[in-house]
Amino acid sequence: MSSSNSVFAKAGSVWSEARVERLNALLLQGLSASQIAKALGGVSRNAVIGKSHRLGLAGGSPPSPPGRRATIPARAARPRKAPVPRCPRPPTPEPPSGGASAAAVRRRPASVVEAIGRVADLTALPRRACRWPIGDPKDAAFSWCGASAPLGPYCDDHRARAYRATPVRVASGRAPAGAGRCAA
DNA sequence: CCCTGATTCGC
């Protein structure tokens, strides 16, 4: 049974857990696929989009902001080789209930820095401060690490999680939003 | 022409 190599994305894979975390964080911030792609590095914008779709964070077509697609998804991609009559697409059941989804609150900043400036008041985070997103950016309690990160965008603790695919979970799990603070 | 995301298919 040589099933497909469904080896889940782990350390070593393109999308490690840490990578996916960043992808989610940046996506929630409203960064564009290209921005995220460049932020992560090594991945193309299409890769980011594809991954976001697989994660279930399929954009959401923000109709409000100027530009950025506002069309129906009933478009057929290029006929690569054969028209292969696939199954008819379901009329996309709309789950409008519950709270606002990630795509519902996404904004459209021009850059990461801009996103940081608007989401959280990081006026005190000019440089060498850990930029690890804590909690949901859309949450009022959202905050950034802010610990000393002289070697990179993240502090020692988060750097390990960002660059290493080792999900070093804290003893009691993850720190709750708001309480996210790195011991400087 | 630039950008964006969405979709599909092949690997």
Next chain:
DNA sequence: GCGAATCAGG
């Protein structure tokens, strides 16, 4: 599952 290619719109 991942990503290039392509489409489509602003």
